[in-house]
Each structure stands twice: as structure tokens, then as C-alpha cells.
Amino acid sequence: MKYGRREFINTMLGAGGIGGLASIFYPVFQFMIPPKISEPHVSSLKVGTVDEFPINSSKIVRFGRVPVILIRNDQDTFSALAATCTHLDCIVQYNQARKQIVCACHNGVFDLNGKNVSGPPPKPLTVYSVSIVDDQVIITEEKDLA
Amino acid sequence: MKQSSKQKTFSWLDDRLDLKPLVEMMDHKKVPIHSHTMWYYMGGVTLFLFLVQLFTGILLLMYYRPGEDSAYESIQFILTEVQFGWLFRNVHAWSANLMVLFAFIHMFSVVFTRAFSKPRELTWVSGFLLLLLSMFFGFSGYLLPWNELAFFATKVGTDIVGAVPFIGEQLKIIIRGGEDVTGATLSRFFGLHVAILPAITFLILSFHLLLVQRQGISEPRHFHEQPAEKKRYMSFFPDFVLRDALLWLIINIIVLYLAVFYPWDLGLKADALASAPMGIKPEWYFMFMFETLKIIPPHVWFIEGETFGILLFGVAAVLWMAVPFARFRGKQIVDSKWITILGVFTITYMVVLTIIGYI
Numbered sequence: 413m414k415y416g417r418r419e420f421i422n423t424m425l426g427a428g429g430i431g432g433l434a435s436i437f438y439p440v441f442q443f444m445i446p447p448k449i450s451e452p453h454v455s456s457l458k459v460g461t462v463d464e465f466p467i468n469s470s471k472i473v474r475f476g477r478v479p480v481i482l483i484r485n486d487q488d489t490f491s492a493l494a495a496t497c498t499h500l501d502c503i504v505q506y507n508q509a510r511k512q513i514v515c516a517c518h519n520g521v522f523d524l525n526g527k528n529v530s531g532p533p534p535k536p537l538t539v540y541s542v543s544i545v546d547d548q549v550i551i552t553e554e555k556d557l558a
Numbered sequence: 559m560k561q562s563s564k565q566k567t568f569s570w571l572d573d574r575l576d577l578k579p580l581v582e583m584m585d586h587k588k589v590p591i592h593s594h595t596m597w598y599y600m601g602g603v604t605l606f607l608f609l610v611q612l613f614t615g616i617l618l619l620m621y622y623r624p625g626e627d628s629a630y631e632s633i634q635f636i637l638t639e640v641q642f643g644w645l646f647r648n649v650h651a652w653s654a655n656l657m658v659l660f661a662f663i664h665m666f667s668v669v670f671t672r673a674f675s676k677p678r679e680l681t682w683v684s685g686f687l688l689l690l691l692s693m694f695f696g697f698s699g700y701l702l703p704w705n706e707l708a709f710f711a712t713k714v715g716t717d718i719v720g721a722v723p724f725i726g727e728q729l730k731i732i733i734r735g736g737e738d739v740t741g742a743t744l745s746r747f748f749g750l751h752v753a754i755l756p757a758i759t760f761l762i763l764s765f766h767l768l769l770v771q772r773q774g775i776s777e778p779r780h781f782h783e784q785p786a787e788k789k790r791y792m793s794f795f796p797d798f799v800l801r802d803a804l805l806w807l808i809i810n811i812i813v814l815y816l817a818v819f820y821p822w823d824l825g826l827k828a829d830a831l832a833s834a835p836m837g838i839k840p841e842w843y844f845m846f847m848f849e850t851l852k853i854i855p856p857h858v859w860f861i862e863g864e865t866f867g868i869l870l871f872g873v874a875a876v877l878w879m880a881v882p883f884a885r886f887r888g889k890q891i892v893d894s895k896w897i898t899i900l901g902v903f904t905i906t907y908m909v910v911l912t913i914i915g916y917i
Contacts, residue, residue: 445728446735446742472831477738479831495833500851500864501717502710505833516834517714518852532863534856 451477456552462544465490470506473551479503480540480551485511485524492540492551493526499533513537587774587794592781597667598798599805601685601770604664606806607657608763610813611695614650615752622702624748626741629704630827637824648817654696656813658843661689669901673776674882675892681773684766686879691759696841698751704744709828711840712747713739718851721865722872738830779893839915846911847871878904 454476465471468486472479472495481495483506493513495503502517512529513522521530526537541552561569571577589598621640623632636643665685668674674682701712716739720730735742781789792798840848851867858866881900884891891897 444732446731449736472833474831499856500714502713502834502838503830503832505836516836516838517710518848528856532852532854532856534862534864 456550459549459551461547462549463547465549468508472503475540475551481506481513482542482549482551483513483524490542490544490549491524492542493522494538494540496537497533498528498535498537499531504537583771584795585793587771588791589775589794589798590777590781591790591792592778594667594671594778597664597671598775599802600660600664600667602802603805603809604657604660605763605767606809607653607660607813608692608759610653610810611650611657612756614646614653617646618650619752624702624744626704626744629702629744630824633703633824644821645817648821649813651822652816652820653813654699655842656809658689658692658696661692662843665689666901666905669881670898671776671778672892672897673778675776676882676890678769678773678776679882681766681769682882683879684762684769687762688759688766690875691755691762693843695751695755695759696843698747698755700841701744701747702751703824704828705825706828706832706835707825707838709739709830710834710838711844712743714840714848715844716743718864718868721862721868723865723869740830842912842916845915846908849911849915 457473457475457480459471459473459482465482465484467484467488470481470483472481474480479495480492481504482490482492484490497504497515497517497520499515499518499520502515504513504515504520504522506512507514511524513524513526514520515522515531515533519531520528520533522533522537523529526539528534528536539554541554543550543552568577589595618636621632621636621643623629633647636647638644668682668685697711697715701708716730716733719733720726722729731737733743733746734740735746775794839845847867850870851864854863854867856863861869881897882890882892886894
């Protein structure tokens, strides 16, 4: 087939049209991606004095932008775990009667070491270290301790 | 001969807009009368409820203020301070639920009467897309009051998007407006709910209605094969339209009754540091998917359970949309009894899992 002036103009118009659309949609797509907001990295958090946490209770605190569940069990030891369920992102809770961590969204169950024991969660909860210094409860990222 | 003012107005418009072919088309449009005629009204009821949504939604926009610190408070203000605010908010919530219900009824009636057979495949595809859009409307609107239930439903719903292979994580961040569900998510959902989804719906709904007008009302096979003298029809205008109007009125009364006597609970304000409350449930039309995700084990073969779930529903939705195009040994299968079995199975699955979710 002869590639004449008409075909050449059609090709140029087509390519120009595609380029025109791309020049609209590329910025639109980039605009949709939220910019990264820099936040100070938190590696350790002082959450209060020992007395503020009754035995066999829990409290959810914000560790940087991550919610962390701090549990004081009936053996009087503290543990801290990421409070976000590894299944679909719900916030877990401490079940005082069963001594387990449960997620109400899809019945996920974790033990107090964060291990996923039943229900749909595919992974254990991230473990944080808890130390008590001068009666203050301090949560620390495990890797920072290492 | 002297023309009446009505005739004068018509001929003035006709001179400019050439309305006669349109009037002729409306005169000739007819609706078959048979044992399944009642299902023809379901699409109209869905459309009516959509119009109610549009009307009440615009009114709610006058007072609603998106934002972590203002959304919940503005709904409280609408409910307690604004005159008839409670009414419009409850009508909006109830009508939304009924709209999704009637869209489902409309869809299944189309399946069982085989109304999606040639030449109406594209009407089916556009209708299915409208059902998906109405579910997106429900999902995005659910977050707007910024209450506890909505917050967790959105966390779960958007996290499911994250399970889409390859692009999921990026898509989740775009939908949430960040890594977590925050005020940025609320802004995005607000924009989606009041601007983007209505614009897309307007286009697809126009196409759907244009096809319905262009192709006329579908006749089921048992009716179509009858001899011409045995077939009975009613005129679309005014007989069918008047019946439709009566049904719309009845539906309107039901919506008002529900809004007045069963108001929609606002619940507690969302708190990013609160545990998901026990007994948390999504809207009823997502319940079968929610229950399925509960049942699927953490790992299926080498795939994570949630990824498997989303792939399963994605594939099922595409296959469902493609049913009118399906061919077996070179023949279309739309008349096969397998379509009825598939429809019954789908309804049973959805109903049983929804009931399990509520007991």
C-alpha cells in the first residue's frame, strides 16, 4: 500500500492525539499519588508509669504512625505488639477472659506473643520490646534493641 | 382551524426540535403482558431510588463538611439542628440500601427471564456496571459520617484492594490518600461519592436507558414463540408509565416509613486508636464477601487467603458479566438450564452467607 501524504498526516494526527491524551492523564495520575510526608522516626516511646496499667488490661498507643497494643498480663509482665491485624488492617483488642488478642473484623486470634493461632490472619503481629526504667514503661522497636 | 395553546406550544417546539418521530416512537412502544411482567418494573424502581439519592444527596451537601474534625459533627448537626435534617439523612441511607436491593432483584430477574440474550448483551454489561457503581456509592458514602463502623469497614475494604497482585499496594495508597485511613481518605471518598461516581454513573446510565429505549422491552422465549393473536401488550405510554408511577409512589411511602420509624444510627466517632468493636459488620450487600473472607484459610496453595479471595471475586464478576456472550460448541448457552442453575446457586450462596453473617 502506498504511504502517501494523507496516511502520513493520519499517523501524525493519531500519534499527536495519543501524546495529547498522555499529557493530560500522566499529570492526573501523578496528582492522585499522595506525596510522602516526612515524619520523625520513632524508635522508643515512654507510655506512662507502671501504675497506670492495671494487671490483665491493655492500652493502644500510637508509636510513630503505627498503633501498638500494650498488654499487662495477669503474670504482671508487659508485652507490646503491633495492633494492626495482619489480615485486613483492623485494630485488634485484648480479650481478658481468654488471654488472647482478637480481631473483631474476621475473628482472627493471636496469642500474647503475637503468633497467629486461628482465623484468617496469615502472619504474626510484630513484637515490640517493653522495658521499665525508673517505673516508666518504655516501648522500643526490636531491631533498635538488637 | 384554531389551535389550542397546548397544540401551539407543541408545534412551536416541533418546528425547532422535530419532535414527531419521538412521539411516534412513544406511541408504538409496547410492553408484553405475561406471567413475568412484574419484573419489568424493577429497573424503574431502581432508577427512582437513584433519583431520590440524587435529590437527598444534594440537600445533605448544603450542610455536610468533610474532614476528620468536622464530618461526624456536621452529620450530628444535620440530625439535631437542621429542620428535617434527620428526615433527609435517613431517607438517603434507606433509599441507598433499597436501591442496591432493587438493582440486585433487577439483575437476577434479567438472568432468569434471559433478557440478556442477543441483542441485549450490552444492556446487561452496562447494567452490571451500574450495580457495581451503586455498591461503590454505598462503600464511599458509608465512610462520610466518619463513625467507628465506617472507619473499620473502610480499613478492611481498602486493605482488600491492597491484595490485588502487582498494583494493589500502589492502588491502596491512591485510594486512601496515604498509607492509612485518615482525613485524606475521607476527602478522597467525598470527591468520589459526590463527583466522580455520579459523573461515571450518568454516562453509563444514559447508555443503559438509551439501549432500553432503542431495543424495546425484552420478550421471554415462551411469550415470543406464541402465535401473534395470543400475545397481549399494553402501551408503554401511558399504561405502563402510570403503573410505574404508582409503584414509585408506594416505594416512596415505604422509604419514608423506614426513615421515620427506623432511623439510621450514627454510632460513635471514628478513633484510629480504638479496637474494632465486637460484632462489627459491613453493609448487608458486602456481607457474603465478608463471610467468604472469614472462611478462606490464611494460605491457599502459595497464595495468601485475602489475595485468593479478591482474585476469586474478581474472576467471578468478570465471568458473570460475560454470561450472555458465553458459547459452548459454537452455540450460545443463554437458553441452557445451566444459566438457571448458576443464577439459583449465586442467589443461594449470597443469601446463605449473608444469613450466617447476621446470626
